[in-house]
Amino acid sequence: MDTANLTAFLAVAATGSFSRAAEQLHLTQPAISKRIASLEHQLDCKLFDRIGRHISLTESGLALRPRALEIIDSLEDTRRALSNLSSVIQGRVSMATSHHIGLHRLPPVLREFTRSYPQVTMDIQFLDSEVAYEKVLHGDIELAVITLAPNIEPPILAERIWDDPLDFVVAPDHPLARVTSLTLDRLAEYPAVFPGPNTFTRRIVSEEFSRIGVEPQISMSTNYMETIKMMVSIGLAWSVLPRSMLDSQVQTLALPATHLERQLGVIWHSGRTLSNAGHAFIRLLKHNAQMVGLPPLTPTTTLKS
Incomplete structure (x- = not known):
């Protein structure tokens, strides 16, 4: 699973907006949409309901969110631990x-x-x-x-x-x-x-x-x-x-x-x-x-x- 897709998912979930998530991650809105679509395809489920301009997490999205946070936090912690092996x-x-x-x-x-x-x-x-x-x-x-x-x-x-x-x-x-x-x-x-x-x-x-x-x-x-x-x-x-x-x-x-x-x-x-x-x-x-x-x-x- 691509962590960039998970990061995009978490940004949209936090902001409630594809455009604000794009600004937060310094990406274009189409790039965010593509990452979410790729993640939904990988997981074979819909993660967001889009009604007009309102975006909300589906049941699958709600289930994924804490797990995605755990995965990203674990990777960041691993990155820091490995970096700390150097005294730089x-x-x-x-x-x-x-x-x-x-x-x-x-x-x-x-x-x-x-x-x-x-x-x-x-x-x-x-x-x-x-x-x-x-x-x-x-x-x-x-x-x-x-x-x-x-x-x-x-x-x-x-x-x-x-x-x-x-x-x-x-x-x-x-x-x-x-x-x-x-x-x-x-x-x-x-x-x-x-x-x-x-x-x-x-x-x-x-x-x-x-x-x-x-x-x-x-x-x-x-x-x-x-x-x-x-x-x-x-x-x-x-x-x-x-x-x-x-x-x-x-x-x-x-x-x-x-x-x-x-x-x-x-x-x-x-x-x-x-x-x-x-x-x-x-x-x-x-x-x-x-x-x-x-x-x-x-x-x-x-x-x-």
Whole structure:
């Protein structure tokens, strides 16, 4: 069975469109149609129903899809394993990172990596940490540099790279900016802007309020830290931001009994053979963390999801 035909089948199944699959694979639409027709002929069954412009998998197509994914993943893993027999660091690294980490943490690492390994192609997707986690879990990408989930479990492996302290912040002219002795229950009386409800950061902050039985007054939510900072800076609400983002646009609130911190790190799938380039990238991440004075990193850790 031709793996190119299986790749075309998976692209059409994922996009629901022959034209979009062709764009994704850098082929013409007739070439995609020819590959699907060839596969249907080989298997002696129809894989897609075509009703007008709508395309859907047939029962046979639904049965083939997980098996096709398994075949392609197995071939890719074999290719990486054989390539790793050589010590040469080359090829392609598919990775994801959050917008915040991509803007504030990764640039020096990426700069050094591309200079050190010019034969490696970086395929980077900017995604929410939770989406990136799922992509690693399902084998869509090799690794992700994200906000680590409070709990991670096999088959995901995680390595802490950076500690990321979080501070409560308001606009300098916000009423709370003048309060010298502040508590979480007093803070909860004012409108807040939080990361989205499914984010790891939201979970960390919400658990701190749940610990004392208080519900914060969340008036808005967004997954982009830069947007949260903007809304705080114009006085719309208070929020929690990474300490690395703080400047004169916002004012830190002192809550002596409260300490919030998230862990930023890299994750990968234990059942997937990391490429030499993937190993090299993780080593560079760890080296970068040690160079900026963080405590020694824990060994590769298997945590809960």
